[in-house]
Amino acid sequence: MIAAMKHCSSCGEHNEVRVPEGEDRERHVCSACGTIHYRNPKMVVGCIVQDGGRVLLCRRAIEPRRGFWTIPAGFMELGESATAGAARETLEEALARVQIVAPYAHFDIPHIGQAYLIYRAQLLAGEFGPGPESLEVQLLEPDAIPWQQLAFTAVRYALELFVEDLQNQRFRHHTGMVVRKDGRFALEDHVGLPIGNAE
Ligand SMILES: [Zn+2]
Structure with missing residues (x-):
């Protein structure tokens, strides 16, 4: 709220x-x-970091949702671009340098006054590890994503769509709105437009 x-x-x-x-x-x-x-609304910027078919996830060392998994993401700072912010959060939380590849998802969450801007990014140099805000960082195959232990609903929707796009070998750019009704979350007004081929 x-x-x-x-x-x-x-x-x-x-x-x-x-x-x-x-x-x-x-x-x-x-x-x-x-x-x-x-x-x-505040902007949350983050990356789905790919390395081959695997994706980089962090287990949170801080509240909210300590111990749960998420992609590297955080509040955009004044004076930076969304892509720079997403790359910065990835360096801070996963000690990973990345190349932003393409926009991936823009999810509005009106009931908490946030908007998520998530980018696909490529891991550079193959190096990563837990920053101060992470307990651990892992490159996971889609089958190994801990769906029941994800920290944030918007991130879960982004990862679900990402896995779907991976399977279809066609990435899209997704927009939508995360709503909460009667204690349940839903992704409304979802639109996914093709944005290039899966690599
Ligand atoms: Zn006053």
Whole structure:
């Protein structure tokens, strides 16, 4: 869930939630100085790193979802591009240098205010290992992906589609929206467009 923003970041007084004049939705507005605090989704950037038919996965050393597996990914920083951020996260979490190959998935997750931008990438130099945020890092055959122990739903959808694309020897670029209804997740509005041949 998206947390409330109780205090004004300009003056420290309390915010109220109301629709500012001329706008169409509620915002956090400072009750003292009137500053409107616009809040927008955060970008999570990451890589599905390939080496032959195998994919690089990290087991998380930090919360949330410590002990669970994921692809290298994290919040995009100010001042960097999405591809640079995805490569940076891969170096930090998996000590792996990669070449970005193609965009792979863009999944919006409106209920937590995030958007995932996932790239296919090629492992360079064949070197990897656990960074400070990982317990272990492994190159896994698709059959060995721990589906029941993946940390994040968006990553699970990306890996499921990746394995499907691998089997079909045709990579696509996927877009969609991860929603949560009645405690269950679903990938809605999924579109997968071909984007080159599997290598
Ligand atoms: Zn204020």
